[in-house]
Amino acid sequence: MRVRVQAAPFDLGAESVAFAEGAKGAGAIVTFMGLVRDNGGALSAMEIEHYPGMTEKAIAAIAAEAVARWALSDALVIHRFGRLAGGEAIMMVATAAPHRADAFAAAEFLMDYLKSRAPFWKKEIGADGATWVAAKDEDEAALNRW
Template identity: 65%
Template structure:
């Protein structure tokens, strides 16, 4: 299990290249990479803040829960902070399990909980100023399936 909260860019392909390899008990690897998107057509960048230490502990607890529920062989969570440009990878989740259903479900669980429970604060930067991104009801609703 690896958790990285970092300001540096990462290469999703390079991160995934060796993930889950060399293990006889892994039959499925699932990954998701989130990109910075501009829903309004006016955003110049996204700025993400977090509390070091607290963020990693919160993500660690979410990953531990996923590993317990689905008997994962491995899990990876990378999340960036700082100023990110449109189209940049913002986060990545990867899960490795014996069977695909466990890998898919665990990855979805991680995504849903990271979106709503990981302590990150996002600010959209535009030519006219900056605004904090509000929590979405749909993200909270997604948690009800777990």
């Protein structure tokens, strides 16, 4: 299980191949990459802040829960911080399990957690100024199903 919080971009293809090569014996691998939504071109950038150390620890704890809950053989979470443009990769989740149902469920669980509870603060910057991104009811509802 690995968690990386980084400013630098990542290569989904290279990360996926490296993850799969290390997932010996898995019957299923699920990967997901989230992108910064550009809101129809209105977004100039998104700034993501976090507390180093605290963020990694929180994500590692939820990833460990996913590994135990769905008997994953491996999990990877990458989340970026700093200034990102619309369309840039913001995060990646990969899960490996003996069966696809566990790999998909664990990946969704991790994505729902990252969206609603991971300790990141996001500010959208557009032509009209900057706005902090507030929690959304639908994101909380998605997390509450677990």
